Amino acid sequence: MTHITEDERQGLADGTLDADGTAAAVAHLAQCDACAADVTQLRTLMHQLHDSPPPSSPNDSAIEELWTTIRARIEARKVVELSAAPPTHVAAVTRSGHWHVWRVAAAVVAVAAAGVVAIVQFHSRPVTTAAGSPASASPAASAQPALLQASDSSRAYQQQVQQLLDEIEMQRAMLGPTTTAVADSDLSAIDQAIAELRAALLRDPNNAALRQLLATSYQQKLDLLKRLNNAS
Amino acid sequence: MTSGANAPRSTAAADGASMMGDAVRLAQAGDLRAFESVYRAHVTAVYALCRRMVGDDSEARDLVQDIFVRAWEKFASFRGESSLATWLHRLGVNVILEHLRTSRRDALRFADDPVDDVPAHGASAAERIDARLDLDAAIARLPSGARIVLVLHDLHGYSHDEIARLTGIAPGTSRAQLWRARRHLMRMLDR
Numbered sequence: 001m002t003h004i005t006e007d008e009r010q011g012l013a014d015g016t017l018d019a020d021g022t023a024a025a026v027a028h029l030a031q032c033d034a035c036a037a038d039v040t041q042l043r044t045l046m047h048q049l050h051d052s053p054p055p056s057s058p059n060d061s062a063i064e065e066l067w068t069t070i071r072a073r074i075e076a077r078k079v080v081e082l083s084a085a086p087p088t089h090v091a092a093v094t095r096s097g098h099w100h101v102w103r104v105a106a107a108v109v110a111v112a113a114a115g116v117v118a119i120v121q122f123h124s125r126p127v128t129t130a131a132g133s134p135a136s137a138s139p140a141a142s143a144q145p146a147l148l149q150a151s152d153s154s155r156a157y158q159q160q161v162q163q164l165l166d167e168i169e170m171q172r173a174m175l176g177p178t179t180t181a182v183a184d185s186d187l188s189a190i191d192q193a194i195a196e197l198r199a200a201l202l203r204d205p206n207n208a209a210l211r212q213l214l215a216t217s218y219q220q221k222l223d224l225l226k227r228l229n230n231a232s
Numbered sequence: 233m234t235s236g237a238n239a240p241r242s243t244a245a246a247d248g249a250s251m252m253g254d255a256v257r258l259a260q261a262g263d264l265r266a267f268e269s270v271y272r273a274h275v276t277a278v279y280a281l282c283r284r285m286v287g288d289d290s291e292a293r294d295l296v297q298d299i300f301v302r303a304w305e306k307f308a309s310f311r312g313e314s315s316l317a318t319w320l321h322r323l324g325v326n327v328i329l330e331h332l333r334t335s336r337r338d339a340l341r342f343a344d345d346p347v348d349d350v351p352a353h354g355a356s357a358a359e360r361i362d363a364r365l366d367l368d369a370a371i372a373r374l375p376s377g378a379r380i381v382l383v384l385h386d387l388h389g390y391s392h393d394e395i396a397r398l399t400g401i402a403p404g405t406s407r408a409q410l411w412r413a414r415r416h417l418m419r420m421l422d423r
């Protein structure tokens with residue numbers, strides 16, 4: 001007697017054997033205890049697999065731990081983009097795509113109103129002083145040490161930021177509504193990144209990479225504010 | 233279609249679904265807190281998939297991280313044509329297979345792996361004596377190629393053609409690996 005093939009056994013067990021094949025194989029099983037027993041065992045395994053509960057899930061604290069790591073990785077990724085941005089380029093400071101808006105809007109405004117041509121200029125020449133404005137804009141070179149200092153001290157940073165924000169507030173009218181709106185949106189994006197980094201640091205205070213990235217974000221915000229001041 | 237065709241859902245279920253819908257939209261807009269609720273709703277299923285595909289708890293946890301980080305990056309591409317669970321599952325399978333391709337050079341070399349040249353991995357006499365291996369432990373001990381095909385086909389209902397497309401092996405190889413996996417399991421479970 002020729003026994004049924006492995007193909008037929010497995011196909012019978014999981015129901016993938018075609019109708020003709022099934023009929024012939026079942027006829028064989030009726031006469032052959034060995035094949036019938038084998039197919040029964042395979043079927044039992046199929047049922048067992050089908051009914052098996054999922055593997056026990058990680059406990060609550062493992063789920064928390066996993067999320068903490070996932071969040072840190074997502075935040076780190078955001079920040080890699082931040083620190084990877086060319087320092088003199090306003091576009092591409094934060095999440096990809098976002099600063100694009102600023103660049104486009106700046107160009108539109110520049111075309112519409114000759115008064116803010118400086119906005120476009122400082123994209124190519126970061127420390128360009130706006131036409132006619134006093135030399136209040138400090139050259140980037142001399143500003144660097146102060147910024148680096150500020151970057152490690154939230155309070156110094158907050159003071160600098162507030163001062164720059166005050167100046168910008170007074171000059172809003174000159175910036176025009178479109179530019180102001182775009183600048184606000186860009187600032188809030190950096191603020192969000194800063195807030196997330198600060199939260200991450202609270203959870204992981206000794207993480208040097210996070211501190212460095214936070215410092216970079218502070219500096220980027222200061223850079224942006226200074227540029228806005230220069231542009232207005 | 234008339235509005236009458238939509239059977240009313242229970243309020244709680246509808247609220248739950250719409251809350252998750254809101255979380256998905258917020259997460260797609262970059263809200264990490266909303267993404268956290270997506271994570272919490274799906275982490276168990278994603279972990280189960282990883283655990284079975286790789287057979288190891290700590291490797292599975294690493295993969296859970298990779299999958300949710302990838303999901304965050306790709307979340308904008310989730311269009312709601314499939315359920316979020318299905319979308320995450322598919323993304324998960326891809327991340328796991330990618331990981332196996334790079335981390336275990338031989339894990340996916342099904343084609344070079346003759347079915348009858350199987351190492352007696354996990355089916356030692358000692359294990360057979362220690363008979364009552366539970367099913368998950370037995371699946372974990374399968375050779376990785378056989379395990380992947382078994383998990384995808386017998387536990388998640390993938391066809392051999394789908395497995396072939398995902399892994400780059402021939403459908404016939406997928407079939408042979410599946411049989412081999414089932415035979416291994418039967419030996420390990422001592423029947």
Ligand SMILES: [Zn+2]
Nearest residue numbers: 003004032035
């Ligand atoms: Zn027979």
